[in-house]
Amino acid sequence: MSEALVVEDLKKYFPLYGGILRKKVGEIKAVDGVSFRIRKGETFALVGESGSGKTTVGKTIVRLYDPTSGTICLEGQDVTNLSQSELKSVRRNMQMVFQDPTSSLNPRKRVKEIVTAPLEIHRIGNKSERLARATELLLLVQLSEDYLHRYPYGLSGGEKQRVGLARALALNPRILVLDEPTSALDVSVQAKTLNLLTELQRKLSLTYMFISHNLVLVKNIATQVAVMYFGRLVELAVTEELFQFPSHPYTMTLLSAMSVVDTNVKLPASAELENVVDAGIDLSSLPVGCRFYARCVFRQKVCQEVYPELREIRKGHFVACHFAEDILKGHM
Amino acid sequence: MMEPRKFSCMEAPLLEVRDLRLEFSTFRGVSKVVDGANLTINNGETVVLAGETGCGKSLIAKAILRLIPSPPGKIISGEVFFKGKDLLQVQDADLQRIRGKEIALVPQDPMLSLNPVYTIEDQILTLMLWQSRKVELKSWLALDGDKKIRKESKEKALAILNSMRIASPELILKRYPIELSGGMRQRVLIAMALLGQPKLLIADEPGTALDSTVQDKIIDLLKEKIKSEHLSTLYITHDLATALKVADKIAIMYAGRIVEFGNAKDVFQEPLHPYTVGLLRALPRLQGNMGDGIPGMIPDYVNPPSGCRFNPRCDHRMPICEKTKPEMIEVRPSHFTECYLYSSDRKI
Numbered sequence: 001m002s003e004a005l006v007v008e009d010l011k012k013y014f015p016l017y018g019g020i021l022r023k024k025v026g027e028i029k030a031v032d033g034v035s036f037r038i039r040k041g042e043t044f045a046l047v048g049e050s051g052s053g054k055t056t057v058g059k060t061i062v063r064l065y066d067p068t069s070g071t072i073c074l075e076g077q078d079v080t081n082l083s084q085s086e087l088k089s090v091r092r093n094m095q096m097v098f099q100d101p102t103s104s105l106n107p108r109k110r111v112k113e114i115v116t117a118p119l120e121i122h123r124i125g126n127k128s129e130r131l132a133r134a135t136e137l138l139l140l141v142q143l144s145e146d147y148l149h150r151y152p153y154g155l156s157g158g159e160k161q162r163v164g165l166a167r168a169l170a171l172n173p174r175i176l177v178l179d180e181p182t183s184a185l186d187v188s189v190q191a192k193t194l195n196l197l198t199e200l201q202r203k204l205s206l207t208y209m210f211i212s213h214n215l216v217l218v219k220n221i222a223t224q225v226a227v228m229y230f231g232r233l234v235e236l237a238v239t240e241e242l243f244q245f246p247s248h249p250y251t252m253t254l255l256s257a258m259s260v261v262d263t264n265v266k267l268p269a270s271a272e273l274e275n276v277v278d279a280g281i282d283l284s285s286l287p288v289g290c291r292f293y294a295r296c297v298f299r300q301k302v303c304q305e306v307y308p309e310l311r312e313i314r315k316g317h318f319v320a321c322h323f324a325e326d327i328l329k330g331h332m
Numbered sequence: 333m334m335e336p337r338k339f340s341c342m343e344a345p346l347l348e349v350r351d352l353r354l355e356f357s358t359f360r361g362v363s364k365v366v367d368g369a370n371l372t373i374n375n376g377e378t379v380v381l382a383g384e385t386g387c388g389k390s391l392i393a394k395a396i397l398r399l400i401p402s403p404p405g406k407i408i409s410g411e412v413f414f415k416g417k418d419l420l421q422v423q424d425a426d427l428q429r430i431r432g433k434e435i436a437l438v439p440q441d442p443m444l445s446l447n448p449v450y451t452i453e454d455q456i457l458t459l460m461l462w463q464s465r466k467v468e469l470k471s472w473l474a475l476d477g478d479k480k481i482r483k484e485s486k487e488k489a490l491a492i493l494n495s496m497r498i499a500s501p502e503l504i505l506k507r508y509p510i511e512l513s514g515g516m517r518q519r520v521l522i523a524m525a526l527l528g529q530p531k532l533l534i535a536d537e538p539g540t541a542l543d544s545t546v547q548d549k550i551i552d553l554l555k556e557k558i559k560s561e562h563l564s565t566l567y568i569t570h571d572l573a574t575a576l577k578v579a580d581k582i583a584i585m586y587a588g589r590i591v592e593f594g595n596a597k598d599v600f601q602e603p604l605h606p607y608t609v610g611l612l613r614a615l616p617r618l619q620g621n622m623g624d625g626i627p628g629m630i631p632d633y634v635n636p637p638s639g640c641r642f643n644p645r646c647d648h649r650m651p652i653c654e655k656t657k658p659e660m661i662e663v664r665p666s667h668f669t670e671c672y673l674y675s676s677d678r679k680i
Binding site: 049050156157158186187188189190191192194195213214215216217219220243253254256257258260 | 384385543544545547548549570572573610611613614615616617618622623624625626627629
């Protein structure tokens with residue numbers, strides 16, 4: 001069993017209510033059929049723009065949201081339909097680090113209480129054992145013991161994020177879902193936090209699911225990258241492959257819009273977006289065909305009529321585009 | 333009041349900020365947030381002011397326009413020369429003539445900077461009226477009653493929105509800010525800033541709130557406008573990759589002081605100040621490994637470290653760094669830095 005997490009055809013729809021009686025009038029298809037597998041010890045990155053549904057995927061996987069349909073298998077165990085009490089034991093293996101370090105820590109609790117909370121919920125150890133574990137965890141995320149008695153407001157963004165990380169690590173999970181863990185941090189702190197994450201992964205043999213919008217960062221940390229666009233995966237490949245041979249027009253757009261400081265690196269040829277469109281599409285009434293149709297330069301009639309399913313065009317390289325082979329050829 | 337510095341052989345700079353000091357009084361004491369900043373922008377130049385959160389970069393922009401709320405803020409000393417006039421000394425009425433017309437600001441947050449209860453049309457026309465100096469009750473009424481004025485202004489608004497590559501400006505004008513996407517709002521704000529044909533554009537992190545593909549387009553658009561309208565620009569950002577895209581010159585700011593200033597290419601290729609070096613190393617790159625970041629965090633502005641404010645985090649700290657503030661020195665032609673590592677008498 002080398003797969004840590006297998007997600008099959010995951011869907012999450014949010015209902016829309018309207019009218020005087022607040023009847024259900026429609027659905028927001030935030031995640032609309034996403035499948036991927038994460039091998040043990042790897043860093044799987046989920047990339048996409050805001051509103052593409054990447055955070056919803058993360059939250060559904062740790063079952064903070066109940067999936068509409070699909071299956072989630074955690075180390076061979078189907079966790080899709082577990083009840084809240086059954087989930088408790090599963091959650092010991094899977095934890096989440098949230099995007100905003102400030103709003104994800106209770107401002108009225110000391111760091112000590114924040115970090116030991118998971119232990120208390122799972123009734124692990126007595127008070128002094130928990131405290132010892134909290135100290136150990138803080139050391140693990142490179143914070144000194146003094147932080148135990150401080151409140152979140154006195155910490156900097158990077159320190160808060162590390163407290164959040166310590167809390168997630170409290171139960172010795174094997175999988176961490178990291179939802180944009182550094183997007184609220186400055187670059188000098190971001191680098192430190194990422195290096196810490198890499199070190200922890202090695203030390204504790206963790207599997208990461210890394211949600212991000214920053215491709216340059218993903219290039220530095222991920223082993224596999226999945227690109228998401230409006231609820232579906234459009235491309236999935238090993239990091240090197242994806243950056244060298246992006247084969248979905250959207251991935252190419254993302255790569256060409258990347259801000260980089262390496263002056264010697266040539267970005268892949270840009271797939272120019274239609275100039276005027278910068279709004280997305282309405283998630284409650286999705287088109288039948290390709291969702292990228294309106295912004296795509298390679299579009300043909302077929303794109304509007306048939307949704308391109310995700311298919312393997314090279315070994316381990318999946319793309320959802322009718323013309324992926326042609327685009328790929330263009331790189332060769 | 334000091335006279336602007338005389339340049340014998342070259343044109344006077346469009347904007348010159350000299351030794352600007354800015355303090356905020358807080359309940360903990362006086363917070364010295366800008367501590368002697370110098371900045372020069374020549375005609376037609378784009379200068380990027382880059383630095384991390386809390387280094388005071390937006391405050392410099394606000395001080396230039398005299399928008400610092402006082403109290404608690406206070407400009408202690410310094411001069412801001414714009415076309416030879418010290419903006420910190422001019423009368424309020426004169427300043428009104430400069431603000432929004434000669435110096436325009438593109439604010440950071442496209443949602444918070446538009447009034448949510450008026451349509452885009454109302455907001456643009458109001459701005460036009462204000463710029464034509466006819467803000468009286470009569471003209472407000474005219475805006476509603478006088479069809480001719482309204483039509484003319486509307487045509488001008490349409491033209492400028494069109495030049496922002498907004499697809500159907502007539503529709504956009506009728507909408508409320510909430511009905512527009514982030515990118516669209518940012519475009520409207522840039523259009524509004526350019527309405528008065530300013531000399532100097534201050535762009536405070538435009539596009540940071542947007543997605544990367546949209547941000548990329550907004551920056552391209554802004555660059556194009558800067559070129560076609562011959563604007564001089566002060567571009568404020570925390571993102572060095574963006575800085576590299578737009579900058580002619582770049583000023584790196586740390587804890588209320590500008591620590592390095594030079595041509596963008598020089599600063600990126602041969603950074604001088606240890607902070608700049610650390611910052612560039614911390615950036616994720618496509619090739620090679622990411623560096624370690626900079627240890628420590630920005631200092632407390634109420635009790636800043638004595639001497640160089642970067643000294644507690646610096647790898648090259650020398651005894652003198654804790655004693656006195658380093659002076660800005662020209663290490664290479666037009667590449668300046670504030671660091672004792674480069675002073676000629678290093679022994680001291």
